[in-house]
Amino acid sequence: AQTVTQSQPEMSVQEAETVTLSCTYDTSESDYYLFWYKQPPSRQMILVIRQEAYKQQNATENRFSVNFQKAAKSFSLKISDSQLGDAAMYFCAFLNYDTGNQFYFGTGTSLTVIP
């Protein structure tokens, strides 16, 4: 099975500052997808950003960007200009369709935004 590791159970950031959440994964595959999902207190899982492994360019979505290091199997999420609404649990996820199209999730990082 693939493994996804988020080593930071909790993080905090001042409003308007930048924070980086870490994620590493373990796989022997070369083609796969990586995701960051946000889970606010409402419990709804919301896709923040996705990265395809064969693309070398790092994905960006407005204030959210990733640092994808394929050789190091690292996939960190950077949140710029943090807002109070960014406070949530963030999950890193891995998908490889050769293994049944299963999404594998990390244990999550709880992000607090300090006003």
Added chain:
Amino acid sequence: NAGVTQTPKFRILKIGQSMTLQCTQDMNHNYMYWYRQDPGMGLKLIYYSVGAGITDKGEVPNGYNVSRSTTEDFPLRLELAAPSQTSVYFCASSLIPTGNTEAFFGQGTRLTVV
């Protein structure tokens, strides 16, 4: 678009009781999944399905059963509920992998077994 709909949102069961968590999606997705979320443990895959009539076990299938008779529906059955099954359950669906693939989630079901 309703997306992925789960019912119920909350449920309390007594030990030994059974129940079915309902999940339906209206996006014509091939793949459907059931996850459970426990504090500090992330999401663990219980069962998944790659299409109608096909299901397979995930990481934590014991104590659960599923069926997939239609593309839209993927119910999860708990037989003989145990306290260890107290958790938040999520149903999700996705298309086959493409550049825009993602998992769409339902709102979750908080289940307490007492």
